[in-house]
Amino acid sequence: MVTARAAILRECPGSLKIEDVDFVDPGPNEVLVRTVASGLCHSDLHWMQGKYVPPLPIILGHEAAGVVEAVGSGVTYLKPGDHVVGCLSVFCGECDYCVTGRPHLCREPSVRVGPADPPRVQTVAGGVQQGGQLGAFAEAMVVHEHALVKIRPDMPLEQAALLGCATITGVGAVINTAKVPAGATVAVIGAGGVGLNVIQGAALAGASRVIAVDLLESKLELATRFGATDVVDASNCDAVETVKDLTGGGVEYAFEAIGLTVTAEQSFAMLTRGGTATVIGLIPAGQNVSLPASDLWMAEKRLQGSSMGSNSFRYDIPRLVDLYLQGRLNLDDLVSKRIGLDEVNDGFAALERGSVARSLIVFE
Template sequence: MKAAILREPGKPLEIGEVEIDEPGPREVKIKTKACGLCRSDLHFLDGVYPYPLPTVLGHEAAGVVTAVGSEVTHVQPGDHVVTFLAPSCGSCKLCQNGQFTLCQDPSMQRTPGTTPRLTIDGEPMAQFLNLSGFAEEMLVHENACVAIDKEMPMDRAALIGCSVVTGAGSVFNAARIKAGESIAIIGAGGIGLSAINAAKIAGAGEIVAIDPVESKRTMAEKMGATMTFDAIDENVVSQVIEATGGGVDHAIECVGKAVTAQLAWKVLRRGGAAVIVGMIAPGEMVEIHGPEFLQGKSVKGALMGAGHFMQDMPRLVAHYLGGRLDLDSVIAERISLDQINEGFDKLKSGESTRSVIMFD
């Protein structure tokens, strides 16, 4: 099959042939229909986060099931599905506590010494985050995909696989915002815009969007932000605190930088809570002055929206089909697999929200 291959960090992806195996007992083969370009992919592409190479990146994908293993029960050939990079076993202590995205049960991956899911030139290949979506096909554990309404357009469905489930989940599951509460979203990219939209659906009173790019602030207003601020303005913290009458109840950091995590903390009111969903690079430290904890504020991380994707993704599809979740505005362009490097260049520039690769 045709795929975009990462052989060396910092170098362009190579379009080439990769071999894919047939499904094992609990595996599902999927014909990829769409896959979004995510800033998380960029971290691995640039080598910020190390990963075994070569590999095929891509983790925000949707497609059609073409084959299933003998023990698969919840999807069947012909189903439209969204994939998920953090499958959960459902039975470990973390899953029993409802912390599904934190599950690390190794049984959902093929064990060392067995036939790998992906090979290149006859050699085993590392599968990226259980998926490897920048390819014409995917072979995943059954717990890494969920069937969705076939009325859902595939390009919008792909976004639900990462940016939407992360941004919306940070509001619905991690922050658990109540109607009338105020919230600040730092970063108005794909994740941030989804968080803004979710805050609107949840009935937030004030929705503050903070981003350095004017066009993204304009988009944030379209998605539901009630006020916007320039993230690089040296007075942005005082501006937000003044505009909200003492700070916000909740803040969601969607960028993945120490400075924006600290910004999320600073714009909180006394007793407010911050949620960090961005991938902060290894070695970066978030600084909080000790006495500030006496203000009753709190901060926590949330992986992939801290929810249960088997439930959350179909619900997000329903929100889109019901006209409540705006995914049409988030997609900046639709490209072919051959245009993937140009798409990542636009993502690096900070001007683009989401490029989506469309497969035949």
Template sequence: MPTQVTAAVMTKSGQPLDLRPVILDDPLDHEVLVRTLAAGLCHSDLHYLDGSLEIELPAILGHEVVGTVERVGAAVSGLKIGDRVVATVTPACGLCRQCLAGRPTQCMRVDQMRARPRPKFMTTDGEPINALGGIGAFAEAFVVSEASLGVIDDAIPAKVACLLGCCVTTGVGAAIHGARVTAEDTVAVIGCGGVGIAAIQGARLAGARKVVAVDTSEQKLELAKRFGATDGVVAQREAVETLELLRAIEPEGFTHTIEAVGRAATAELAFNALGAAGTATILGLMPADTALRISADALVYGDRRIQGAYMGANRFLSDVDIFTDHYRSGRLNLDDMVTQARTFSSINEGFAAMTDPTTVRVVVEFEDAAS
């Protein structure tokens, strides 16, 4: 039987989310119904909420989430009722050319895997509601394919575990899988929100000899040093001035830069801050028509590269286990990334709190959260 749950529904860009009852469909054969424990507020969600990115409305946002398996479809084989799980927006089939080449975030069948004959969510009047990324985590429960879920240890607090669904797998993954940072490298990370802080930690885990944080906020830079940044640069109004500050730290340019903002200007700065043979890895989501201007000379004569790393080019199912071990050992600091935890009913205040320069990640916790 379909389930009535409370969800934070986006009905218009620039407006607060509307907390109201909605109808959640039954899980299909390969799907799982998950009772939500905690969800992180990601800047991607904020970009949809403020209209910077487009989404079909009405919609339920949210994709960085942990919960408990409550029901399983008839064909589900790898999960059982009671499992604690984190979700990803990039389910992988494991069989297509991209998956077999070790690039699961580029799975060629992801749309097919998300497709279903009827909506996951509906209004109480029967109107379909879109679910961001096929998840729609800003609800008391949600339905996703089994392939979208990774099992996580119950002992890890829910408000920390949810970070593994997006900002940690994206940021740490970008350093390890996307950029392939090594102990030889110098790295500049542009943007010190949740993904940027995770990228700084990823570069540190990979052994980078220098990790420079770049942000407009001096408070964010101080936070970044707690997570492994060796230096901090306050971004200036003019990109050329920021570049001069970066050159003062690394005169020949960086071997790697990681952009975690989602603006053309910061993506271009990431490329311009490279040294010869360096690689700029762009993580921030931008509108589809965004164009970047880079120097052809710097690209060709300097053997520089600029690349995307969607969701950090993560390998979700194995990454969850790897990053969990790093968290347990103290090498990956997730606790301090959660700078504010709020109840689900105050989710709109949580989004407002994201403008605070001391904020890394705001997490909303649900009534059933055990920890």
């Protein structure tokens, strides 16, 4: 058994409390990981704000990298000492989704711990759930081996953590979900941790225009460092009209990386004929997006969602690592601040204010 400190959400809405937790020894196909770094994603903030209610209590955090400490029976893919990135897209490898190349849509219960299953984490007050099947705001994690990908040991683990959500979600939405071709015109609404990765994904794909839309000048400045060719400050203009003016009628690909119905509708409205809008942001359950229906048949516009960048993360993440080590993927500028686990609530307050791209918890 391993004891570690973890940030737990016990009430929703609520803030995180740092508590000591005990991890069970890794069982069959499970792995004990010492967490090195863990990023603060807006999806966790949605949970803390009660926009979605997770099973409670729960260790949040789902964007992490670390080092394997021990493996349970049957694990042959990993061994102690391996460097790994976690991803919440745990896959079974056998269901219809997995065998048709869409493992990010797998929801197979046998590779997950549900609220009715014996938990892998205990406190004096009882069992605790793991957010995204990871629970990465903790000094250690016991997870299914199919929640992990092995990476090159020369990849810095702090930057590697970001690959597990922000980067796979953003770059994956461009490359895997929308399949943006070279030369295409792209607009990205929301230039936070995920949106900046959409921007650099579009630049990697060879988009001819990458238009970043945000309300904050600081985010638009950052966006140019990630490959934006144009920036639109939506706090002082109509984002849709401005994007249409900049492109002579609209973009071929638009992305929403905030989680609001109004910006999802904007992403569709700023498309040219034949364009595709991809919604990444977590719009709260129960809300509806409204579209002018004639745009579907008359202009052949499309609206689609993207979950975790439609990843096959054991394929995608090692390639993103190579791109970083070749200087072609910017992870360094995503980390606005390095913090300790005790500062996690302050980190989320900064995310809510919009003053950071990502805060990264670095464990000692």
